[in-house]
Amino acid sequence: MGFTDIFLLAVALAMDCFTVSVVSGCVLKRWEGALILWISFLFGLFQAAMPLLGWAATSRFADYIESFDHWVAFALLLFLGVKMILESAKEESARLFNPHLLAVQLTLALATSIDALAVGISMAVMGYGTIASLAFPLSVIGAVSLAFGILGHLLGIRFGRVVSRRLRPELLGGLLLIFIGVKVLLSHLLA
DSSP: HHHHHHHHHHHHHHHHHHHHHHHHHHHHOOHHHHHEEEEEEEEHHHHHHHHHHHHHHHHHHHHHTTTTTHHHHHHHHHHOOOOOOOOHHOOOOGGGOOTTTTHHHHHHHHHHHHHHHHHHHHHHHTTTHHHHHHHHHHHHHHHHHHHHHHHHHHHHHHHHHHHHHHHHHHHHHHHHHHHHHHHHHHHHHOO
């Protein structure tokens, strides 16, 4: 794969991170630089690590992983989405969905990167035979996801105030997470 192909692949993988980051920015409502960088870093780390795991498991477990990865992503996104929707009905002081919580951050990073396992499997099939040959593509994937995470947060903060006047961000975010989960599930089931 050339640079353009790797970059386009990285952008495609980062789109779920971007969407979730917009929602997180809407919930945060203000600039929290360290937190935004941390969440975006987790997105980049997980997006880069999952293809590595997929690549490493290809020789033994490719069929096994492909048979259920979409169900795991769907279940995690559905769980978080329903949780956000339920919390949108609570008073602001009683809400539990909180981008500040490490468990929420890790769950979102994992859920948005499950589909990257398949990318690692395809990289093994395309001839990436060593970890060294994966270094550049995985670095690009991680960097693009990091950048999209930051951009998504900024857009969520900027436009989140307008959205939150008409609709609670947690409700919108929950619906978006469920939509992403259904999209992942259907794309695998209908393929």
